[in-house]
Amino acid sequence: MTELTLRGVHKRFGTVDAVKAVDLNVTDGEFVVLVGPSGCGKSTLLRMIAGLEEISGGDIMLDGRSLNAVAPRDRDMAMVFQDYALYPHMTVSENLGFSLKMRDLPADQIYDKVRDVAQMLELEPYLHRKPRALSGGQRQRVALGRALIRDPKVFLFDEPLSNLDAKLRVGMRMEIRKLQAALGTTSIYVTHDQTEAMTMADRIVVLRLGEVQQIGSPNEIYQRPVNSFVATFIGSPPMSLIPATISSDGGGAVLDFGEGHRLPLRAGRVETTRRAGINRVDVGLRSEHISLAGDAADAGTFVSDVVMVEDHGADSMAVVRLGGREVMARVRPGSVRVGETSRRFTVDLNAIHLFHPETGMRLV
Ligand SMILES: Nc1ncnc2c1ncn2[C@@H]1O[C@H](COP(=O)(O)OP(=O)(O)OP(=O)(O)O)[C@@H](O)[C@H]1O
Ligand SMILES: [Mg+2]
Structure with missing residues (x-):
C-alpha cells in the first residue's frame, strides 16, 4: 500500500x-x-x-x-x-x-x-x-x-x-x-x-x-x-460567463442579461443570491445546455443572430449572443447558418451556474 x-x-x-x-x-x-x-x-x-x-x-x-x-x-x-x-x-x-x-x-x-x-x-x-x-x-x-x-x-x-x-x-x-x-x-x-x-x-x-x-x-x-x-x-469549449442582474418580472425572479434577454431564476437560487447580499451574478453556461428551440416564446428561450458556426462532425458549435455577450450553443450540424437572424435558442435552466461577480466563487 x-x-x-x-x-x-x-x-x-x-x-x-x-x-x-x-x-x-x-x-x-x-x-x-x-x-x-x-x-x-x-x-x-x-x-x-x-x-x-x-x-x-x-x-x-x-x-x-x-x-x-x-x-x-x-x-x-x-x-x-x-x-x-x-x-x-x-x-x-x-x-x-x-x-x-x-x-x-x-x-x-x-x-x-x-x-x-x-x-x-x-x-x-x-x-x-x-x-x-x-x-x-x-x-x-x-x-x-x-x-x-x-x-x-x-x-x-x-x-x-x-x-x-x-x-x-x-x-x-x-x-x-x-x-x-x-x-x-x-x-x-x-x-x-x-x-x-x-x-x-x-x-x-x-x-x-x-x-x-x-x-x-x-x-x-x-x-x-x-x-x-x-x-x-475545465471543459471544451470553455463555459461561457455572462453578467446578469437579478430582477423581478411579475411572476418571479429573472436573470436580466440586457438587450431584452431574460431567463427565469428559480426560487432556491434567488434565495442563495439574496443571502449573499448581491443582485448581480456571473452566469455560467456550457454549450451543451444551450440548444435550438422551436418558435414559441417559451420561458428559458432567447432570440439571437448566428455569429459563427464551427462544425465538429457529430455536432456543431454556434456562436450566438445572449445579452450582448457571445456564448456557444451546441446544435445539430446543418441546423443553423452563419448570418441567420432571429433564431430562438433554449437554455437548460437546471444547468445554470451562478458565480459571485467580484470573488468568482460559486453560488449555485
Ligand atoms: N528556479 C526558479 N527560480 C525562480 N523562479 C522559479 C524557478 N522555477 C520556477 N519558478 C517560478 O515559479 C512559478 C511556477 O513555475 P512552474 O515551473 O512550477 O510552473 P508550471 O505550472 O510547471 O508551468 P508550465 O506549464 O509552463 O510548465 C513560475 O512563476 C516560475 O517562473
Ligand atoms: Mg511545468
Whole structure:
C-alpha cells in the first residue's frame, strides 16, 4: 500500500510564492492529475515531491514517513519528463537498463527486465538503436520504460506527451493509463491540457498562481466548479460567463442579461443570491445546455443572430449572443447558418451556474 501525503507544502523563489500551502492525499494506486495554466506551480510541486526541489515549508510523507530529508534517489519514485531526458550515447536497451545497472543488478536479470518492458511498450525492434534514431513517440516510450523498469512506489509525470502530435498524444494517454491501471502504481501527472486531465485522472487538482483551486473527480470538477476560474478552465469549449442582474418580472425572479434577454431564476437560487447580499451574478453556461428551440416564446428561450458556426462532425458549435455577450450553443450540424437572424435558442435552466461577480466563487 502506498499513501502520499502533502501537508502545507510551500515553495518560495525569492519573493515569489510559486506553490502556496498545498494539502493533498494521494491513495494507493490513484492517478492524480495536477492541471493549471503555465506558471501556476505544477512542475515545482512535482519536483518537490520527487526531491529535485527543496521545499520552503510543509511536509511530504510517503507511507507515514517524512521525505523532507530523503534524497531523490531514495524516494522510490520514478519521473518521466517532457523532453524524455534519455542518454543520447546509449542504446534503447542501455537506457532502459541503466537504473538497474546502477543498482548492481546482475546482467542476466537486467536483460530479462529490459526485455519485459520492451515487450510491454513494443520497443523490441529498437533495442539497439540510439535515441536520435527514434521518433518522438518512440523516445517517449523509452522514457516511460525507464520509469516502469524501476517498479517504483510512485510515478511522477511532467507533461510527458507535450512534444507529441495530437493523434499520438491521444493514443499515448490511453496507453499510459492502461499500463498504470495494470501495474496499480500510484501516479501524479502534470499537464496544462484540461482534456488530458479530464480523460486520464481519477482525481484532478486544479492550480492557479500556486494555489489549489479545487480537488475532485473529473465529473465533480466539471459539474460543480468551485469558482469561475475552474469553470472556464475545465471543459471544451470553455463555459461561457455572462453578467446578469437579478430582477423581478411579475411572476418571479429573472436573470436580466440586457438587450431584452431574460431567463427565469428559480426560487432556491434567488434565495442563495439574496443571502449573499448581491443582485448581480456571473452566469455560467456550457454549450451543451444551450440548444435550438422551436418558435414559441417559451420561458428559458432567447432570440439571437448566428455569429459563427464551427462544425465538429457529430455536432456543431454556434456562436450566438445572449445579452450582448457571445456564448456557444451546441446544435445539430446543418441546423443553423452563419448570418441567420432571429433564431430562438433554449437554455437548460437546471444547468445554470451562478458565480459571485467580484470573488468568482460559486453560488449555485
Ligand atoms: N528556479 C526558479 N527560480 C525562480 N523562479 C522559479 C524557478 N522555477 C520556477 N519558478 C517560478 O515559479 C512559478 C511556477 O513555475 P512552474 O515551473 O512550477 O510552473 P508550471 O505550472 O510547471 O508551468 P508550465 O506549464 O509552463 O510548465 C513560475 O512563476 C516560475 O517562473
Ligand atoms: Mg511545468
